[in-house]
Amino acid sequence: MAEQTSQREPILQVRNLKKHFPLTRGVVFKKTVGAVKAVDGISFDLFQGETLGIVGESGCGKSTVAKLLMNLEQATAGEVFYKGQDITKLSGRALKEVRRNIQMVFQDPYTSLNPRMTVGDIIGETFDIHPEVAPKGDRRRKVQDLLDVVGLNPEYINRYPHQFSGGQRQRIGIARGLALNPEIIICDEPVSALDVSVQAQVINLMEKLQDEFNLSYIFIAHDLSIVRHISDRVGVMYLGKMAEIGTDTEIYDHPTHPYTQALLSAVPVPDPEARDGRERIILSGDVPSPANPPSGCRFRTRCWKAQDKCAEEVPLLAVPERFRDTDSGAAHESACHFAEEKDVVHAA
Amino acid sequence: MTTAENTTPLLEVSDLHVEFHTRDGVVRAVNGVNYSVNSGETLAVLGESGSGKSVTAQAIMGILDMPPAKIPQGEIRFRGQDMLTMSREERRQLRGQKIAMIFQDALSSLNPVLSVGYQLGEMFRVHQGLNKKQAKAKAIELMDRVKIPAAAQRVNDYPHQFSGGMRQRIMIAMALALEPDLIIADEPTTALDVTVQAQVMDLLAELQQEFHMGLILITHDLGVVADVADKIAVMYAGRIVETAPVKELYAQPAHPYTRGLLDSIPRLDQKGQELYAIKGLPPNLLRVPSGCAFNPRCPKAEDICRTELPALAAVSEDRGSACHFWKETLNG
Numbered sequence: 125m126a127e128q129t130s131q132r133e134p135i136l137q138v139r140n141l142k143k144h145f146p147l148t149r150g151v152v153f154k155k156t157v158g159a160v161k162a163v164d165g166i167s168f169d170l171f172q173g174e175t176l177g178i179v180g181e182s183g184c185g186k187s188t189v190a191k192l193l194m195n196l197e198q199a200t201a202g203e204v205f206y207k208g209q210d211i212t213k214l215s216g217r218a219l220k221e222v223r224r225n226i227q228m229v230f231q232d233p234y235t236s237l238n239p240r241m242t243v244g245d246i247i248g249e250t251f252d253i254h255p256e257v258a259p260k261g262d263r264r265r266k267v268q269d270l271l272d273v274v275g276l277n278p279e280y281i282n283r284y285p286h287q288f289s290g291g292q293r294q295r296i297g298i299a300r301g302l303a304l305n306p307e308i309i310i311c312d313e314p315v316s317a318l319d320v321s322v323q324a325q326v327i328n329l330m331e332k333l334q335d336e337f338n339l340s341y342i343f344i345a346h347d348l349s350i351v352r353h354i355s356d357r358v359g360v361m362y363l364g365k366m367a368e369i370g371t372d373t374e375i376y377d378h379p380t381h382p383y384t385q386a387l388l389s390a391v392p393v394p395d396p397e398a399r400d401g402r403e404r405i406i407l408s409g410d411v412p413s414p415a416n417p418p419s420g421c422r423f424r425t426r427c428w429k430a431q432d433k434c435a436e437e438v439p440l441l442a443v444p445e446r447f448r449d450t451d452s453g454a455a456h457e458s459a460c461h462f463a464e465e466k467d468v469v470h471a472a
Numbered sequence: 473m474t475t476a477e478n479t480t481p482l483l484e485v486s487d488l489h490v491e492f493h494t495r496d497g498v499v500r501a502v503n504g505v506n507y508s509v510n511s512g513e514t515l516a517v518l519g520e521s522g523s524g525k526s527v528t529a530q531a532i533m534g535i536l537d538m539p540p541a542k543i544p545q546g547e548i549r550f551r552g553q554d555m556l557t558m559s560r561e562e563r564r565q566l567r568g569q570k571i572a573m574i575f576q577d578a579l580s581s582l583n584p585v586l587s588v589g590y591q592l593g594e595m596f597r598v599h600q601g602l603n604k605k606q607a608k609a610k611a612i613e614l615m616d617r618v619k620i621p622a623a624a625q626r627v628n629d630y631p632h633q634f635s636g637g638m639r640q641r642i643m644i645a646m647a648l649a650l651e652p653d654l655i656i657a658d659e660p661t662t663a664l665d666v667t668v669q670a671q672v673m674d675l676l677a678e679l680q681q682e683f684h685m686g687l688i689l690i691t692h693d694l695g696v697v698a699d700v701a702d703k704i705a706v707m708y709a710g711r712i713v714e715t716a717p718v719k720e721l722y723a724q725p726a727h728p729y730t731r732g733l734l735d736s737i738p739r740l741d742q743k744g745q746e747l748y749a750i751k752g753l754p755p756n757l758l759r760v761p762s763g764c765a766f767n768p769r770c771p772k773a774e775d776i777c778r779t780e781l782p783a784l785a786a787v788s789e790d791r792g793s794a795c796h797f798w799k800e801t802l803n804g
Contacts, residue, residue, distance in 0.1 A: 181665035182636075289753050319520040320692055321769075324736035324749040331746070346665065349695075353738030353747065372743055390670035391740050392695030396718045399699060406674060407667045409621075410635045469741045 134169035135307060135340055136193070136226075141166050141202035141212075143188050147415060160415045162188040164364035165202065167441070170308065175334065175341040177355030177372075179348055179387070183411055184361040186344045190312045193342065194228055195219060206308075224254050227306040231313035233293030237285040243271070243296055244281040250303040257304050270299040273336075275329060291322035295329065302333065310342045315350065327354060348391050352376050360384045363422040364414055366441050370456030377470075378453030380444060380463040383423045389468035403468060421461065429462050437461065480552045481508035482686040483532070483571075483654055488546030490527050493539060499757045501527045503710035504546075506784070509686040511653065516689045516701035516718070518733075520754055524710040525690045529656045532688075533573050534563050550654070569599055572647035576659035578639035582631040588615075588642050589627035595649040614645040618675060637668035641675065648679060654686040661696065673700060694737055698722060703790070706730050709755050709765035712784060716791040726793035726802045728770045764796070772797050 144159035163185040170176050178186050191197040192212070193204055199212040211222050230236035237246055247267045251258045258266045268278035274295040285293055294314060301309050314330070315323045327350065334341060345351050351358060352372050359369040360383065368381040379385050386405040393402065407426045412418055418425050424434040444463035447455040454465040490502035502524040509515045519525040530536045532548055534555065548555045550570065555563055575581040583591060592614055593607030602610065608627060615623035618641040631639055640660060647655055660676065661669040677700055680687050691697060697704060697718070704721050706714040706729065714727040725731040735748035752769040755761055761768055767777040776796050784792040787802065795801055 181667065291753065319754065320694070320733055321520060321736055321750040322753065324747040325751075327738075328747055328749055348666070349738045349740045352740060352743060376740065386667060388740065390666040392670075392673075392693070392699040393740055394694040394698045394722065394734065394737055396698040396701075396722050404670065404674075406670055410637065410668075 132171060135172045135207065136170040136342075137203075137205040138169070138193070139167050139203045139205070141189070141192055141204060142200045143185075143192055143197055144200045158415055160413075161364050161417060162414055163192065164414075164417070166361070166364075166366045167202075168359055168366065168369060170340050170342060172307075172340055173334070173338045174356040175343050175354050177351035177358040178342065178344045178361060179346065179351050179358060180361035181346065181387075181411060183363075183414065185364040185414070186361050187312055189361075190228065190310045190342070190344055193310055194223065194226060220254075224257070224304045225306045226308045226310065227301040227304060229294075229297050229301045229309060229311045229314045232317050233290055233297050234285075234317070236297060237293060239285055242282050242284055243267075243288075246285070246296065247271075247300050247303055250300060254304055266303075267299075270303055271296075273302065273333070274299045289322075290318050291326060294318060294326050298326075298329065298333070302337070305337070306339070308340045308342065310344070312344045313346070314343075316345065316347060323350070330354065348376075348388060360387065363411060363417055365422055366459065367423065368456070368458045368460075369441070370458075374453050374456040377467060378456075378465050379468065380447070380454050380456070380458040380465050381423075381460045382427050382429055382462075384458075385466050385468050386426075393469075402470075405468065421459070429460075429464075431462075433461050481549075482511050482513075482551065483688075484508040484547075484549045485528065485532065486547045486549070488528065488531060488548065489544050490524070490531050490536065491542050491544060493542065494758075497758050500760070501541075501710055501757060502531065505707070505710075505712055507705045507712065507715065509654065509688055511686050512680070512684045514680070514687045514689060514700055514702045516691060516697040516704045517707060518691060518694070518697055518704055519707035520692055522709075522754055522757060523707040525707050526658055528707075529573070529658055529688065529690055532656060533571065534567060535573075568595065568652070569650045570652050571654045571656065572650070572652040574640075574643050574647045574655065574657040574660045576662050578636065578643045578663075579631060581643060582639065584631055587628045587630055588634070589629075592642070592646055592649065595646065599650055610649075614649055615642070617648070617679075618642070618645045620645075635668075636664055637671060640664060640668075640672050644672070644676060644679070648683070651683055652685065654688070655680070656688045656690070658690045659692070660689070662691070662693070669696070676700075694733065706733075709757065709760050711765065711794060712792075713766065713794045714792065715784070716787070720791060724802055726787045726791065726798045727795045728772050728797075728801055729766050731801060732769075732771075764794070772801065 141163055142165050143163040144161050146156045147158040148154045149157045180186050192199050195211055203210045204212050206222055244267050247270055248263050251263050268281055271278045276295050315326050343354055355372050357371050358375045360367045362383050368384045386407050389405040409426055412425055420436050421434040421439050424430040439459045439461045441457050441459040443455055443457055486506050488502055488505045492499040492501055505528055517525045589608055589611045592611035596602040596607040596610045612623045612627050620638055620641055661672050701718045703717050705712050708729050714730050732750040750769050755765055763778045763780055764782050767773040782794045782796045784794045785798060787793050787798055
């Protein structure tokens with residue numbers, strides 16, 4: 125019992141997080157004329173040992189969220205609590221300490237590794253910044269262990285990034301992320317640059333490492349099938365806000381937000397027999413500019429259910445009232461005034 | 473007469489070889505590829521990076537840089553005429569008017585310093601000799617056709633003023649301008665978000681129907697292929713390893729590589745267990761393994777696979793598999 129409650133203690137709590145990038149005009153006399161609301165008030169929890177997937181289209185703010193969680197961008201407002209400490213307010217030594225425990229794996233293994241450094245130096249560099257993790261004489265052996273853990277030959281320690289394939293480079297990126305024994309790894313599109321046959325290898329490796337080291341992942345991606353595969357819970361973002369969040373079954377099999385439904389219905393399923401059986405929701409138009417988002421619900425300009433209320437009132441992310449006391453899959457948080465369950469993934 | 477016309481495919485590639493002469497040696501990017509497309513038909517060419525799928529397309533379009541590329545043997549017949557033996561001028565007449573191409577990255581395929589209207593109109597000015605005003609009117613008509621809102625107002629805008637999906641529509645408009653018989657689309661939606669991808673693929677399918685065009689869709693996305701293709705050619709290390717009608721390929725692959733690919737993708741409609749992963753890496757084309765190029769990664773490989781190159785064997789009338797053990801693979 126005690127163990128169960130401790131397991132459900134969130135390791136990361138994000139509350140009303142915002143990032144607005146100012147838009148300025150003028151060279152000498154700079155004047156702020158507006159702001160790009162890249163992330164505009166999102167909240168979620170991350171628990172020990174789980175994977176939270178974040179999906180959304182380009183420009184929805186998912187990568188900005190990753191940078192905010194690492195404190196690589198200064199938040200405009202809101203809090204990110206890591207073990208009770210608000211990391212958006214930290215600096216200096218305290219921030220360095222927290223960053224040891226929150227690491228990141230980047231999208232493009234071709235540009236995120238310094239081409240002039242050997243693999244040993246790339247991974248070992250983390251120990252220069254955090255010498256308490258590995259004493260000096262021990263580092264080379266530690267790097268070789270890490271290479272072994274991610275399935276690379278430890279003898280490759282003196283090679284340069286260009287001597288590896290894309291999948292192998294992403295393994296190096298993962299080894300670097302693991303070097304400091306972090307608790308949380310934020311993965312921003314970790315497999316989207318890889319070939320299909322290599323993607324599965326890297327996904328399997330990440331799952332194995334999660335079990336082995338009890339890691340928590342925030343897995344940001346635009347590929348909805350991969351996110352379902354790896355995630356315990358999934359959050360769907362649209363234009364800087366969280367539209368819907370729930371367990372993988374709740375989101376994929378019982379989506380209640382129209383945007384989630386449109387997004388899922390647009391994913392082609394690798395089954396030609398299902399070609400005509402699935403309903404396709406084709407959205408009209410493009411995503412509005414985050415500098416000037418629509419009033420009320422941000423999705424209303426493309427939503428087929430939109431009514432006057434949607435323009436006036438911002439829908440809150442909450443369990444819709446009609447599902448609140450049911451045990452249906454639709455009983456999860458959704459930011460829609462007219463939330464309604466609709467299965468768009470399975471063929472009729 | 474009419475029967476002969478009906479049996480000649482729109483485009484037929486036979487025994488095509490393309491090699492690149494590099495400092496490190498000869499890279500054989502395409503090694504005896506055969507495929508054909510008919511009017512109104514969609515052929516999907518599926519493969520990973522380095523499989524030779526795009527090089528084949530570039531050879532068909534005649535836009536390979538030669539040198540370093542070289543086509544030592546093979547034929548590419550458009551309505552029965554071999555394009556490789558044509559004069560440059562004859563070939564140029566076909567390109568754009570009869571065969572058009574849509575590229576993956578619309579932003580880098582469009583000229584950033586010319587308005588989209590000018591670039592669309594260029595097709596008519598060059599090929600049909602229209603004047604500026606007429607060409608512009610045609611450009612607006614085309615933009616309407618690919619459903620770009622407020623086409624008349626946006627015709628003078630520059631590529632950067634359009635979103636990714638809209639830019640890809642402009643690319644499609646440009647390819648369609650002269651109502652070609654064949655369109656080659658090289659990863660047309662890879663750079664796009666899923667909802668936009670759905671819009672663009674829908675549009676492409678609609679226009680293909682309308683003009684009864686042949687379409688060669690080059691992609692690595694098994695989902696997109698399942699959605700739109702009639703038949704599929706799977707490429708690996710410069711060769712076609714399997715060809716089949718779309719439903720049969722997904723239901724019962726006859727090559728271990730195809731099977732591996734299908735097993736390694738996660739599903740949207742169910743939460744699977746551990747993913748099947750094809751071991752190893754795609755081969756370096758400078759050092760393609762002897763025998764079957766897939767043998768070091770294949771779970772079924774035996775001695776014969778390391779020594780003898782499997783030919784594309786007929787699995788049924790319209791299916792082929794280049795595997796020594798296709799029968800076993802077909803039956804699971």
